[in-house]
Amino acid sequence: QETIKVGILHSLSGTMAISETTLKDVMLMLVEEQNKKGGLLGKKLEAVVVDPASDWPLFAEKARQLISQDKVAAVFGCWTSVSRKSVLPVFKELNSILFYPVQYEGEESERNVFYTGAAPNQQAIPAVDYLAKEEKVERWVLAGTDYVYPRTTNKILEAYLKSKGVKSEDILINYTPFGHSDWQTIVADIKKFGSAGKKTAVVSTINGDANVPFYKELANQGIKATDIPVVAFSVGEEELAGIDAKPLVGHLAAWNYFQSVDTPENKAFIEKWRAFTKNEKRVSNDPMEAHVIGFNMWVKAVEKAGTTDPDKVIDAIVGVQVPNLTGGVSEMLPNHHVTKPVLIGEIKEDGQFETVSQTDSLVPGEAWSKYLEGSRDLIADWKTLKCGNYNTVTKKCGA
Amino acid sequence: MLSVENLSLYYGAAQALRGVSVDAALGEVTCILGRNGVGKTSLLRAIAGHRPISDGTIRFDGKDISRLQPFERAALGIAYVPQGREIFPLLTVRENLETGFAPLTRPERRIPDEVFELFPVLRSMLHRRGGDLSGGQQQQLAIGRALVTRPRLLVLDEPTEGIQPSIIKDIGRAIIYLRGRKDMAILLVEQYFDFARDLADRFVVMERGEIAQEGDRDALEGDDVRQRLAI
Amino acid sequence: MTTQSVLDKQSIVVLSLLAAVAVLVPVLNGLAVPGSALHLSDHLVPLLGKYICFALLALSVDLIWGYCGILSLGHGAFFALGGYAMGMYLMRQIGPRGVYAHPVLPDFMVFLNWKDLPWFWYGFDVFPFAMLMVLLVPGILAFIFGWLAFRSRVTGVYLSIITQAMTYALMLAFFRNNMGFGGNNGLTDFKDILGFPLQSASTRRVLFVLSVAALGAGYLLCRWLVGSKFGKVLVAVRDAESRTRFLGYRVEHYKLAVFTISAMLAGVAGALYVPQVGIINPSEFAPANSIELVIWVAVGGRGTLAGAILGALVVNAGKTWFTGALPEFWLFALGGLFIFVTLFTPRGILGAGQGLWERAKQMLGSKPSRSSFSGGGVVP
């Protein structure tokens, strides 16, 4: 019997395996579940798993292989932006579909890619707003790993904060290399910066392996959330499962989903997830939810289009709505981003998050940031304008 | 004591020893003579266990040792002074000597006085690194080191190479002394004919990986031996 | 049998194989009917092209390691620099077709608010200049680095470690967005090269053929180098550096020359690699990459040139295959392969193959030859 193939392009080895392996598992579960429901268009789904091994060019190679050799109908994959950048040309050239489930720096909207993770306006900005309002923060440390995502996010935040009247001397920007493990100096600096009498918070775009030693050092130097809260954009339940969370209670994270969200959808999902992985303690996190949303949207779009043909699916998927796990209904926007609620959570002793703030309505993802000079005038609209970078001033698409 | 029978040894495809048989008896010096490249060193390597043999047997005290590891042979009492000295360059002279403690029981673990009597220079250089010594000093160290293990079979490959005349004489005297103790067999490869002649109880002349001639001390005087050693 | 004749035989085999590949791959890809058994699928062309570039890179490492005993654990740096030079050219070729439609600045500069093109990007819109840089940048770095290191007689692990430090430092530097090379994301989303669209199958075929040609030329160059008296001096340096000095050879000049040549070869490999894989980013500088490529050489057989090529192809094809077929366990397979090769084929795959061949010949009764491996010399 013929099947519809779905490509799963997540690193199972190398530095990113830490984060990505779970996403592969989620995808396998979703595919299995869909098959239980009778498959798609009367055919069974078949997951094709490959391991791009945290090696960026290998991502491109594997993407090419999935599309042209395995003839998958769509690919769910990538974590880091660089891996996405690496596969982008492949998807454009071979005209296939990628669902990218991770928060990222924005500044991109491609016809063949659907961004189901958060854009900066769905994560960073609400987080800063929360701190300024709820915690009366006046002084900001923007600490990040030295690469594009943190740099861009911090650029956006810096512009945003300044537009809110924060003075330059109240912003400290600090970059560290990947995998930085000796945080003594930097944490001490943060402590110093924070003891100037004004309420201070750290906005952390620190990524990957460096987080654990960072939090361990925070705990050891006795920086408590009540003194200097840290809000992070890439620390979720998975990451916390590897740290002793007790000293971190009260530090924050901004996401579009928390495992602790109390909705029937989420409860059902977690139950299925644990049954599927046969692990009663397995945690769930935001990018997983993004894959759930993305996968369901794709299924709906395929059903709507009646085919898996990428062109038809790309046209059909805009406007598709599926319930997310936080009780709302997410919609695929014409700019290929989705609407999501923004949740701010505080870390609890058990490594879960306590939602302390949630936007009233869903926030639509913005591909282009208002706070960056080059992209201020750009919009993306693949429905009517058929363009990912339409310039509203020159009224031209791209070039 | 040592009895080598019908030994064959290859380097890759090249055969270096072809059915060599040699004996060495307690209280005797057996001398192996031969021109460059005839296989003298190869024979000693086989006895010390540095090269595997392809055929033949090596018996020590009647026990077949041809499959034993070098350190097992050392533990049986075979000490080897290799050609090219092979001292441990980064160990001090003292440490070099102390490596010989390995097969000894704890009370035996000291450097016998005869080592320093024979080679007084070693005593003054105990803390210098072996690799820094002069060639001749290294050779002395190599012999001294072998004596530390209290061997019952002493295998010497051109021990006089690079050594000053007075010490060569001392070594000669030492070999005679050791032979006189009757608790040791000595197997000596030597190019320096006069030296060999003075010491050998028995001799073997090798040619192209084979034994060409053998006999006792008196036979050495004959011209045919010198003939074989000439070109 | 003299050394010379063995070399020639090997060269003939290698070159004819390469020529065959250079013809067959484009033909099977372009002319055979898609779907037929003979058809070579589109995605295989750039993949094979990538292998070929890696083979050239491995060749460059074998030249210095196999023949001169310089174990560089930072050769990926030269590869990456060549790649960046090419990437910069391709980037400039995008022109106003970037997402922000900026006429000059690449996208990553626009959204991080860069105003002007940094000086070191000048000239890269000119193809010949860029190609010159592909050779010069790695070459000059290697020259300066080598000049410092070889003059002070840094050898062995010390040299290996400082080459590693070099590539590590470069990696960190290129990660920095402020360096102006696109940071972690590197350079990507290229459109065309010399006006030919990179996405088109025919451009791909041409690039492939060019890569094979470069590999062939590189192989010939290396063969010529190691076959000459120069090459004999290199081997002498490898085995007894100080003895070579006492014969009056200026070891540092030899090392410097071969190191620089090797770096330039690596640079060429990088330059050909980039348009075929479509991205160049700082992880190419990662020390682990450089270690891995040394391993390709070891797997294939160090000091044989052909072995380096073979090793690069085998390991990378293995990686492609394993990562697809055994995604969860491929590291076991690859790790196991490395251990197997070291334990059972000390002279690499090529050495083992030659050994079998020799034995077969002997069994068939032809006369045994003594110096069948003296061609390159195997590591003691």
Place this chain on the structure above:
Amino acid sequence: MPSLRIVLQVFVLLIGMTASTKAGPYEEALPKFAADSYADTETALSAIANSGHARALTVVEALRDGRLLLGAGQVYLKEVSGTLIDVATGQAANPTGNLKPIRVNNRVRRATEAALGSLTLLSADPATRLNAARAVFRSRDVAALSALERAIAQESDVHVRDALEGARAAIILSKPDALISDKKAAIEILEARGDQQALALLTTLPSDAPPELVKAAGDAAEGIQTRLAFWNALQNVWYGISLGSVLLLAAIGLAITFGTMGVINMAHGEMVMIGAYTTFVVQETIRGYAPGLFDASLFIALPLAFLAAGTVGIMIERGVIRFLYGRPLETLLATWGLSLILQQGVRTIFGPTNREVGTPAWMSGALEVSGLSLTYNRIAIVIFAFSVFAVLLLVMRYTSLGLYVRAVTQNRRMAASMGIRTNRIDALAFGLGSGVAGIAGVALSQIDNVSPNLGQGYIIDSFMVVVFGGVGNLWGTLVGAMTLGAANKMLEPYAGAVLGKIVILIAIILFIQRRPRGLFALKGRAVEA
């Protein structure tokens, strides 16, 4: 169960003894909790804290600990013993329906701390009083002033008294209507305190402060700054030493397997990883079966990690390395393969994500010595690193193992002919090096990820340290690690972490030009040949 009820009633009576029954600020505040909004909770909290009600402290503590519960609009308090009381009446309660803890966020938590501060200023326990003083210092809550005065008057402990006076000074300085003279006195007290927080207070006087005050504060601030600069430098030295110790730990096993035995051991990092995972397993077991032992978990893990990594090391040596002696470069190939396998093995067994290794109580927190803040875990690591070094040095120097290992590495065949059991020595030495890497893993699990990638993060640094120090010299490894650690930390404040690291790498390259055989180079004929 009548008897139980009687006991309870007596108990409650005792608590409620002094409680007035008429509605005061306390009773009025309580319903605010029911809204379960952070802002309301905070208002209620401060009202209660300032109510002077006898149960105030109990309520605040309960809120902090998540024992203040909400059910059907009523607030209950769960005693530490587990009994429920109605907060309004102080009577035991037995509510039906779901009880939910009142949620707190940072803001509430902060308010709780401040409230606890003022409420516990007179506590019997000096440690609690000290904490209270600190909390008040931070909150600068004017309402606490009178309590503070009272506390100072009866304080006997100098330490606590200092803290209390500091807190008072802080409040006075920021209190708009305080007397200038009092403020001046406050400035003096703060100057004596001389820390970062005092400095912050002194430099953030309101803009309308009288000039003489501004000047006094400025002078005081300057004094503090010079003092802080000194401590800062010292603190940096400490960071350097502690980073150096981490490097030393990571590298020291390699100093044996690579430095002494000559095996280019790319799987060294994985030995460290095995040690770290052993710690994880030990802690997991302890959590499951003997939670009381948790503080000792690292001591239990040390020998086990040594054994685990050592055994794996011996297996590797016997299974692979021993066939490669005399082919040092090929050990690189094989051990690289091994490291891939070990990484994937751990990934398969323990999963790809980080595993949690907890910090025993005695290793958390920091030791404050004047202007220095030394975190206990770093202190432990420094001491541990130096001890491991010393032991290893003794083993290599004063046991025959050390001598034999070196002999075997320098000339394997000859060593065998001297009677040294080469294969045993090889296995032991490799096992020792791996075992030491394993115990390094125990220490590193305290500051870093315990993940399959753990080893990868250290391998390059370890090789740098060993080579920089001079291969084959343990002292070189020590000095190399300390130098690199210190240099790194000296540079970081100026160049930033990224550039700092680049500069260090370039410095290593240049240094090797000067000393092509590392810091502690071997000299002499043998090496130069």
Place this chain on the structure above:
Amino acid sequence: MSAPVTPTLLYLDDITVSFDGFRALNSLSLAIDHAEMRAIIGPNGAGKTTMMDVITGKTRPDQGTALFEGSHDLTVLDEAAIAELGIGRKFQTPTVFEMHSVEDNLLLAIKDKRGPFLTLFSRRTTLERERIEVLLERIRLTAHRYRKAGELSHGQKQWLEIGMLLAQEPKLLLIDEPAAGMTDQETADTAELLRDIAKTKAVVVVEHDMTFVRDLNVKVTCLHDGSVLAEGSLDAVSANERVVEVYLGR
């Protein structure tokens, strides 16, 4: 110190070398003339090899003058430069290129331009080929010409190294213990060979084999503790009480 009156080929004056405080050479002075052969003897550790190390640039002296042809200061030149000047050396323990064939060892040694470019484009001339034939004959390794040097026996390596030295055609040959490991017949042969060479070149030989030294029949210098103990004909030197005491023995 005044410059030598006649430019001797090799002029060593007041050379001192110490290692961690130990004086291996102690104010050593020595002069070798063009086409002179000199035998050097002396106890083990007297400093003979160290002296050669100084001349060939392997070891830098702490003090002293080392001049070649009156004008080249050997203490500042590196090994390659000194070799290019025309000083060749045979080491005490044979050092050959083990991975190269015997023939290639000789080829590398043969007098020719040494620069990377020149070797890259160099072609083997018939002249060279013939010279190699002759040399191979001379050192009796013709049969082994295609074997790897590493496979040779100890004595054969000694010979090969002598061959390499000859191939270099240096002006000054420094030969450290050539007779070690040779049969008596070969030793005599070597003496013959060296006498032959010394007709046109300067030769410095270190040897402990008195028969060999006697065969050479040249001026003998005896070193002891890093400086010259006695100098003169072999008979004169061996008659010296001190020499007998520290070196020859009774």
